[in-house]
Amino acid sequence: MSHIKLLSAVALSALLLLVGCGKKEGEAVGVVGDEILVGEFGSMTGNEATFGISTHQGIELAIEEINAAGGVKGKKIKLISLDDQGKPEEAVTAATKLITQDNVIALLGEVASSRSLAAAPIAQQYKIPMLSPSSTNQKVTEVGDYIFRVCFIDPFQGTVMAKFAHDHLNVKKVAVIYDVKSDYSVGLAKFFKETFTGLGGEIIAEQTYSGNDIDFKAQLTSIKTVKPEAIFIPGYYTEVGLLARQARGLGIEVPLLGGDGWDSSKLYEIGQEAIMGGYFSNHYTTDSDDPRVRQFMEAFKNKYTVFPDGLAAMGYDAAKVLADAIERSESLTPEGIRNALATTKGFAGVTGVITMDENRNPTKSAVVVQVAGTTNKYVTTIQPL
């Protein structure tokens, strides 16, 4: 425990140093010669490393394509990536460093809502536009008018799964177990509960766990006694995999439901048979015949030899939306890009058609997929409300 205190003290003093330095006057922000500097921060290592890495690959691919096609405003985009190890305090440090030392013109990041929430005030303070590829918690863009995202928000994901459970699975009694330490998980659980009870269903058990826990048997034992018809687990894949195993071990055989935090090939690696047949909402599916999606999948497969997951697609779309905004902006300044981002309309990405609303959130559809080994099967599409 004392290690953590020491580390945060070091991080804090480093932060103070950085803030103290500030920017030099008169220098054009984010443009060096014929390169436009764009910063990215993500969890390249740590508990949710596959999220950060997938997103990074998507972003990298998009920027490569943009530069190969001549760049934006006659200049190439240069990506500067930093690892935040999946820790909110490191995300703050990374965002500060990208803005004050690397002088980036815009930020791409983060995947997890808790880390986007930590870094967003920094971007807002320096008035640098920040575009999150996949932070779905509502509060993220509420931080200020420089914070955007290209994914749908938690109310929608919670609503989608509640509708799906009610309309497609025809279940009436559902248990919910969520990660109290994660803003993302708490948000999804809240909106699932509201919508599901609104549709006439009943939440018969509500349990919590903390990220990094490995033992969930006590909670699952309590859930088992009330005999739910389905369990909603809006967590991340590492815990969900273990949770599913322990649930099946205790003899809970009902369908498991979740959100896009399940989207990782590691989910099946950890959960094995136990997670098969689980349903989760996602931004896109590789099980699609949209030509844009097919083309993206081909390009991604050629570059990285694997098929892209949802987060890679979100990273790809985020970089493309940003490049589109830079191209459309009146001046090559953070403010110009912000204004262009805010007026994004009908942008056809691989995860759907993106139009920014007045709260800097896009309106778009969600898909529900079913876990079938390391791949997922398309089940249905649920339209925005």
Added chain:
Amino acid sequence: MEEFLQHVINGVSLGSIYALIALGYTMVYGILQLINFAHSDVYMVGAFVGFYAARFLNIADSPSYTSFFTILLIAMAGCALLGFSIERFAYRPLRNAPRLNVLITAIGVSLFLEYTGQVVFGATPQLFPNILEDSIIFSFGGARVTKMDATILVTAVGLMIVLRHIIQNTLLGKAMRATSFNRHWASLMGISVDRIISMTFIIGSALAGAGAVLVGMKYPKIEPLMGVMIGLKAFVAAVLGGIGNIPGAVLGGLVIGIAEEFVVGYISSTYRDALAFSILIVILLFRPAGLLGRFSVEKV
């Protein structure tokens, strides 16, 4: 009733793992009066030794008792070697230094192992190989006892019986007890104190290795910081039972394991970690020697 029984089963299974790790803390403390903070990281290394051994021997996907015992023995041997080295190179040179120096060294060794682990093994969680197929042995009502839970309990209890036998009935055990009682007098009686201390580290660390394989099997997600929380809990278990007292460590582990399951099951998971530390505070306030510990008045 069914729920209650299942909580007890889960708690005993978790508690027997805490107990195995707590034994390592208590044995070292009993002999050196040192809280070996590196113990929880020896446990972490044990999990990775098991992980790589299973890969190397190509038994990662052939679950059977043979695989299980092979991996168990390799991890125990790996941890024994690591425990021996830590004592030999980090603690022995400080044998006559003030106790605080050794304690700080122990924290240093712990940090060294954690962060070297992140470099060598990577910070990304790894999946512990499937070395034992899980199935249900029997269920009464709806409460189930799985093969995994039973194996964990039997292995843990078996190792504890072996340990008790070594300590109570062998010459080595007699020497360990003598060293624990009074190191200087023991050396006057012709006991090689350094050798006995090495043996204590070897045995304690091997138990941590066994604990690591059992945990890895049941909760197959391993990472370099996995020892931190479970190590703290095991330490609390050792203090609860009376640090330095071997049956106490076992009792403490079981009490904490069962109490945790009940708190999470009937109140809220938020209190899971708070519980262990609340127990620690209460014990230190009202019964500082622990449940089975005896007060010893220091003679001047």
